[in-house]
Amino acid sequence: MINLSYRFDQNSSSLELDGMPDVSNGDSENTIGILSSWTLKIIGSPTLEGEKEHLENLMQVILQYSRSYISGIRKTFISKKNIVMISPFGSSHKLRLNSTKKDVKPLEIILDDSELSDLTQCLDLLRFDSRFNLNWNITLDRPYSKRYINSSAYKSKKRFALFYAFILFLSTSSLMLLIPTNNKFDLSEPTKSSQTINE
Numbered sequence: 001m002i003n004l005s006y007r008f009d010q011n012s013s014s015l016e017l018d019g020m021p022d023v024s025n026g027d028s029e030n031t032i033g034i035l036s037s038w039t040l041k042i043i044g045s046p047t048l049e050g051e052k053e054h055l056e057n058l059m060q061v062i063l064q065y066s067r068s069y070i071s072g073i074r075k076t077f078i079s080k081k082n083i084v085m086i087s088p089f090g091s092s093h094k095l096r097l098n099s100t101k102k103d104v105k106p107l108e109i110i111l112d113d114s115e116l117s118d119l120t121q122c123l124d125l126l127r128f129d130s131r132f133n134l135n136w137n138i139t140l141d142r143p144y145s146k147r148y149i150n151s152s153a154y155k156s157k158k159r160f161a162l163f164y165a166f167i168l169f170l171s172t173s174s175l176m177l178l179i180p181t182n183n184k185f186d187l188s189e190p191t192k193s194s195q196t197i198n199e
Contacts, residue, residue: 004032008125010118014041015126025133033133045109057084059123060138066120
């Protein structure tokens with residue numbers, strides 16, 4: 001039986017998949033038609049692994065989020081069964097992974113723009129690689145309308161404006177607490193000088 005292994009490497013991400021040809025489907029000896037396992041390594045984070053369903057959930061969420069982010073839309077995406085979630089986190093992106101095993105705490109990974117780009121590139125390369133004859137259960141890409149992009153971008157800017165206004169209010173309030181409040185503080189010149197002028 002032929003065991004195959006292919007890897008997709010970017011600067012901060014490395015995705016490796018193991019499997020074998022599906023002879024009943026007429027796969028060639030260099031084609032993975034049955035996925036045995038996969039592992040994803042992101043610099044500074046634990047190694048991720050799971051079943052095909054988990055990889056599909058990851059692909060769905062990351063590809064949708066990246067496509068949305070490039071269009072200027074910052075919003076949260078959640079996979080089926082809440083296995084994978086990614087959301088904006090300041091100027092970065094928070095990836096949350098929930099294990100289907102009991103008593104395993106969720107894993108959170110903070111990605112910057114370059115790390116998100118590397119991960120997206122790995123998943124895109126896998127999706128269009130002819131060495132894989134796998135039926136990925138993910139939603140096909142559909143272009144956003146200009147109206148939708150403008151509407152979503154406006155809502156995002158509005159939320160950020162309110163957030164920054166709140167931060168500015170807190171900062172101003174904190175500074176006001178540092179200003180002296182002594183009511184006896186006198187800005188006039190000393191009495192002696194006044195007497196001299198009168199003379």
